[in-house]
Amino acid sequence: MTKIESLRHTCSRLPFLLLLAIGVLGIGACSSDDGVGPDPEEEAFDLRPILQNEADNVILATYADLDLASEGLLDAVVALRDATTEANLEAARSAWRATRVPWESSESFLFGPVDTQGLDPALDSWPVNEVDLAAVLEGDQELTQGFVAGLEGTLKGFHTIEFLLWGVDGSKAPGDFTDREFEYLIAATQALEADATALNTAWDPGGDNFAAELSSAGDGSTIWQSEKAGVQELVNGMIVIADEVANGKINDPLAQQSVFPVESRFSGNSLTDFRNNIESIRNIYTGDYGGSEGMGVDELIRDLDGDLGQRFVDQVDAAISAIQAVPEPFRDAIFDHTAEAEAAQEAVREILQILEEEIAPAVSEL
Amino acid sequence: MGRVSEAASRPLALTLAVAVVMTLLSSCADATGPGVDDGSASGEGERSRAGGATTVVDATSFAFSMPAPNLVGERLDLHLDGDLAFEQTFVTPPADLNPGLGPVFNQASCIRCHTRDGRDLAGLLIRVSRPGTGPHGGPVPVEGFGLQIQDKAVIGVDVEARVVVEERDTTLTLGDGTTMTLTRPTFTLAAPFTALPADLYLSPRMPRPVFGLGLLEAVPERTLLDLADPDDRDGDGISGRVNRVWDEVSQRLAVGRFGWKANQPTLLQQTAAAYVGDMGVTTTVFASEASLGALGDDGRDDDPELDDEELEAATFYVQTLAVPAPRDLDSPQVRRGEELFVEAGCASCHVPRLETGSLEGVPEVSNQTIYPYTDLLLHDMGPALADGRSDFEANGQEWRTPPLWGLGLTRTVNGPFRLLHDGRARGILEAVLWHGGEAEAAREAVRSMTTSEREALLSFLQSL
16 A cells, blocks of 8 residues: 555546545545646656567467367277276376366467457356256267267366366276267367367467457557557456455355355366466566567566556465465365464455555556 | 356456556546556546546456446455356256356357457347337237247256358449448348247347446436437437336336347336346346246246346446546547547538446446547448337337447457447448448538548547
């Protein structure tokens, strides 16, 4: 709050707590000396390189990794069917975890085709419709990719595949698989792989090139009317996933003391999911991904306020450490390690707080 | 009951700080320095706050998903609870989390139709009825199907029917010689689970954005009655009628406000109707499955499947989603377009400015000056848009004036345009050109505009 307090000279930076206290909204909050804006002589920070780098080297690159990993998952489940051994089961599970990494690392930018083409619910709906899944498996419908692709999100995507690979309590053995389950597993993985490819193609310059929409924000983009709106989209995306992890994914099971809301509980991959969600915030913030380094929101924020830029990165590190300090599986930690789980939640909430109270207002001021 | 959302897609739960700052940016437009471009750039304070104190300045894909900035404390918490309810994906009962889906349904969550609190072609559904007047003056349900075709079902249950769409292109020449291709869809039903009657009325319905609805609910009934001109006494060729519909809670007729034919009187009922009709989730308002006695009967003694707390939270959520501020109000082209909008007669139905009264329990939307661009009344829109299906007092050519606020953010939030009740218009101009009936003169005025006039008009509409 110290930072915000120091910025009280402009109306739009009035600290929100003060506002709450006085309960004033609108014009009444503007005092006569509020007309201080950024110095017009100061050269504006060029946002274009940020947008270009985020689109090409973070977002598109993440989706390319997802596409590639999903092919590996498909190969692994086919191999498991062909030779149902302990080793092949472990390989398929590893491939699922590996595919999960780029997906969870994409959750700080859930805008564009992933949303408008219905790919998010197709890939990552929760919970699994266990009643219907059992009914399909008991039936005699031919289990093709097309059939599974046409089902609800709760009957396909990551968590249905996870359910089939691990079983409801995570203890499935190679001998437990039925032929029907293999048919379904392969069809669902084919559908997931096709959706991952569609998402990558939607952003790829060789495909529908949605990357160009973000790169050209304010200069021909049909989605974002200004460069600033493009950067705000990135900031909003980080806010959404920070909120989701702190106040949804961690909070719901912890507050309700129930395993049922624990996403990825069949595989015990929940905390890894959370960590990769926070990594996705880091990727967008820094503009760095997979060994590539480029312009990110970080450069802008450091230009405005070097201390804030560093504090945010430090808090991301702190949140990752706090999540790593909670022992997997999260479905047990919500009962056995509540202090660590609460500390992780608090660390992510601090990311959220910096984003909402300092970074978003700073970008809004541009 | 658990409330976990579709895992990856919890929309924005921006808390107060950002929203307040955004509102202040808007409200302090006059005070900001020359280097400040907040995206609204307006000196017209009131006009730039399209949703009054519930306005946010945001032109990202989250523009329809922001909590009203005047929500505080427990009120904000209730809104965020509603956000979770709005996102939860239902599954077939019995289940540990989110049970209640089906047996027949259209989609499994609110957000699958109202993606990012907007509209999604995936949510297009078909209403059906038979000739005559049903209970309380409403449409007559079709035996075995009810008033809506649920084209999905849980495993082991038939779907009611499949929806088949056929599209036909027509061309239209504008005053400046520009040729437009308009696409008109025709919807039919295939493979019904049992025979459909020959005298079937059918009406396609797109989802609509759900922000700003509490404000519209708070517009006094008196205002609607004053705007109405059922017999066109002022001779301007535009009538405007109030729909009177059945209120399930008060058990009497009430003014209709929501839905394409203004056939829902309150947001509580609209929300409960969507739960039961679109998702197959029963509530205390509609405690029986739709199509009960036919495919809708799940044979389970579990109604209501959603408790009042969640129904009320979901209702409060749509009552208190913020309205995004218009943009570019200082642009000369936008200003010219606004004048043309009025000159062409568009503002006769798309009434720019309304004042809300008091909405019980929701002070956040009460006593606000708003710019929704609607009169909430029914108008004859001509044969090209007609569905031929009456709905309470709305006849087969009448539609409720949809609000235009947020229109210019449609593509930003939901991708390609799909406007009008059946999603036929793939852009704002196409939507204008489909207007007929009472709006025919206005449409012709637009059609005969010069290129620059038309571009100015569209710039104005895009600024909303």
